[in-house]
Structure formats: C-alpha cells, structure tokens
Amino acid sequence: MQQFKKEIPPKPSKHADSGEAPLKVRFVTIDSEREGQRIDNFLLSELKGVPKSRIYKLLRTGEVRVNKGRIKPEYKLNEGDEVRIPPVRVSESAPGPSAGLRKVQALDDAILLETDGYLVINKPAGMAVHGGSGLSYGVIEALRALRPQAPFLELVHRLDRDTSGCLLVAKKRSALRRFHEALREKDMDKTYQALVQGKWPHRKQLINAPLQRNELQSGERVVRVREDGKESQTRFKVLENFVGCTLVEAMPLTGRTHQIRVHATHAGHPLLGDEKYGNDEEKALSAKLGLKRLFLHAAALSFVDPATGKLVTVQAPLPEELTSVLVQARGQ
Known part of the structure; x- marks a missing residue:
C-alpha cells in the first residue's frame, strides 16, 4: 500500500500578517561626528x-x-569603526509634539543665536528642557518637531522647568563633545539674575556649601546642604536693592541641581516665587509684587565657539513678567 506523507505548511513568520519586514543585522560605520562616544x-x-x-x-x-x-560598555568609538547591531525589536515611541502647537512655534522666535554647530534659545519658564515624569514633551522634543530633517539636536546642559533664559543646544556631536569638555573644565560661564528675599549683604560674594540630592517617598526631588554632599560654589553680586528684597547676579561655579536656589536659601535669602525652598515671608512678598513664577533667569552664557575658537557671549533679556515685578518693587 502506498503511503502518503502529510505535508505540514511552514510556520508563518510573525511579521507576515503585519506587513513588517523581518529584522536584519545592521552594520554602521562610525564617522567623525560619532567619534569618542561610548x-x-x-x-x-x-x-x-x-x-x-x-x-x-x-x-x-x-x-x-x-x-x-x-567590546565593553565603556568602549569609546573611533572614526572608521564598524559596529554590528543585532536585530532587536524597538518599541514604538510616543508621538512627539505637533509642530503646529503655539508653544512649539514660539520656540522658533526664541532662538537668540544659531550657527552650523549649535543654537542658543531663550527658554520660557514653565517648559521643561525634555519630556518625562508625566510630561509628553519639552524644549528638545519641540525643537526636533520644528526641524524634522535635522540630523542631530541634543541638550548641552539643563535648566529647571521654572527657570527661563539661555539654553545651549548642540547641532553636531563634535560640538556637543567640545561643550561637555568645556563644562568639565569650567570653561563655560553661566550668569543668572534672581530676586531674593531680604537685603543681601554686599560682603557675601561666595557661597561654598556642599549639596546632596535626595528623593522623597513621594518621588519629589529635594536638594539639601550636607557636609557629605558634593562640592558646590556660587558667586553672588548685588545688582539692586528694594524694600524687602534684592536683585542679585548669580554665577554657579559648579553645576549641581537647584544649586542657586538652595545656596540662596542657605544664606537666609530664598528666591522669590520658589515654592520648594521658600518660606512664608517670601510667599507673602511674592504675592504683594504680583510674582506668579520663580524669579530665576539665565541672563547670559559665555563659551568658546568650537568651530572658530572665539569667545561668544549670548544674552537673554528678562521676560516681561519679571520686569513688571521689578517695576512694582521699585514703586514700593
């Protein structure tokens, strides 16, 4: 008797019904822009x-x-390296912000300086520098939405969500490396303006107090002065005295989280509008002056242009909601 072998159809690919192409190994050759990256x-x-x-x-x-x-995770890439990337299913990322949103479009007008390698933007208060922690997007995601064809846009440093002013964004990886090196070597100067409670003494020019960052059970991030914290230094200079408050210039010599705010509070002069580190007296004065946000503004940024080697200083004027508070303070 002739026997017939039942044919078993091949198992369909998991990509067959989805219309997706099967994943393949990729080989990427490192160019000069990627050189030095881990x-x-x-x-x-x-x-x-x-x-x-x-x-x-x-x-x-x-x-x-x-x-x-x-290679090990800390291996630094060299120009010409060939990297084998295995087939890995990448989860779909959340959609970015629409370039048509008013807040996103406003960022285009907030650019203070732009070159082939970087741009400096006058970040508005209330917008985080990047998405996360419940925020769908921040400045960097908004910039990428505005410029979908830009091959590279990365933050050089950060500003608190409630802080306005100069924010540096790299448009080339080589520029990002140079700027990060400048930050490590303290070759980049950041100048802020802040309105603090009380009369800041002219003799108090340097706050040298180590800071430690802690996370509360609620998930809130709080920074405290602690002897076992990281070295932290901020220079302060009095710009103008008012009744009950002082406009100061603050230059952080180190780059710790909430550094200016915590150092000012440590000195007995919390920033007006600071809900995290302020006190009842500060809150009353803020309300009297009509202040509805943190009075901290990144007024100027100085650095060496990676392409030209020349010193560049970019200034961001105080936003109207802060200048109006100073008008109120002068009229007391």
Whole structure:
C-alpha cells in the first residue's frame, strides 16, 4: 500500500500578517561626528525604546561587536569603526509634539543665536528642557518637531522647568563633545539674575556649601546642604536693592541641581516665587509684587565657539513678567 506523507505548511513568520519586514543585522560605520562616544550611549541612541538592561545584555553576550570583536560598555568609538547591531525589536515611541502647537512655534522666535554647530534659545519658564515624569514633551522634543530633517539636536546642559533664559543646544556631536569638555573644565560661564528675599549683604560674594540630592517617598526631588554632599560654589553680586528684597547676579561655579536656589536659601535669602525652598515671608512678598513664577533667569552664557575658537557671549533679556515685578518693587 502506498503511503502518503502529510505535508505540514511552514510556520508563518510573525511579521507576515503585519506587513513588517523581518529584522536584519545592521552594520554602521562610525564617522567623525560619532567619534569618542561610548558604545552603550551609541546603542541607546540607535535603539530608541530598548531598555538599558537589554542594551547591556547585547554587549555582555557579544551580540554587538566592533570591528568583529567583543567590546565593553565603556568602549569609546573611533572614526572608521564598524559596529554590528543585532536585530532587536524597538518599541514604538510616543508621538512627539505637533509642530503646529503655539508653544512649539514660539520656540522658533526664541532662538537668540544659531550657527552650523549649535543654537542658543531663550527658554520660557514653565517648559521643561525634555519630556518625562508625566510630561509628553519639552524644549528638545519641540525643537526636533520644528526641524524634522535635522540630523542631530541634543541638550548641552539643563535648566529647571521654572527657570527661563539661555539654553545651549548642540547641532553636531563634535560640538556637543567640545561643550561637555568645556563644562568639565569650567570653561563655560553661566550668569543668572534672581530676586531674593531680604537685603543681601554686599560682603557675601561666595557661597561654598556642599549639596546632596535626595528623593522623597513621594518621588519629589529635594536638594539639601550636607557636609557629605558634593562640592558646590556660587558667586553672588548685588545688582539692586528694594524694600524687602534684592536683585542679585548669580554665577554657579559648579553645576549641581537647584544649586542657586538652595545656596540662596542657605544664606537666609530664598528666591522669590520658589515654592520648594521658600518660606512664608517670601510667599507673602511674592504675592504683594504680583510674582506668579520663580524669579530665576539665565541672563547670559559665555563659551568658546568650537568651530572658530572665539569667545561668544549670548544674552537673554528678562521676560516681561519679571520686569513688571521689578517695576512694582521699585514703586514700593
């Protein structure tokens, strides 16, 4: 008797019904813009949406290779390196902000200076520098929405959500590296203006108090002066005295979270409008002056242009909601 073997159809690909192409190994050759970047950070940018733990597993198991060899997460890429990126399913990221939103469009008019390598924007108060923690987008996501064809846009430093003023954004990876080096070497000067409670003494020019960042059970981030904290220094200069408050210039010599705000409070002169580190007297004065936000503004930024080697200083004028408070203070 002739026997017939039942044919079993091949198992359909999980991409067959979705219309997606099967994932493939990718090979990326590193150019001068990527040179010096750590391999783990490179992979995080290439595989957006993939958890860090998965990235490090790919490195640990040798699925990611550079020039056909295994590397460690701290390996720094060189121009000409060939990186093997294995097939990894990248989760879809949340949609970015619409370029048509009024707040997003306003950022175009807020650009103070732009070159091929960077731009400086006058960040409005109330907008975070990036999305996260319940925020769908921040300045950097809004800029990317405005310029979808831009190959590279990354924050050089950060400003608190409630702080306005000069924010530096790199348009090239090489510029980002130079700016980060300048920050490490303290070759970038940031100048702020703040309105503080009380009469700031002219002799008090430097606050040198170590800071430690803590996270409360609620998830709120709070910074305190602690002996075992990180070294933190801020220079202060009196600009104008008013009844019950002082306009000061603040220059952070280190870059700690909430540094100016905590140092001012430590000196006994909290910033007006500071809901986190202020006190009842400050709140009463803020209400009297009609202040509805933190009075902290990044007024100027000085740095060396990576392309020309020349010193550049960019200034951001005080926004109207802060100048009107000064008018009120002068009229007391």
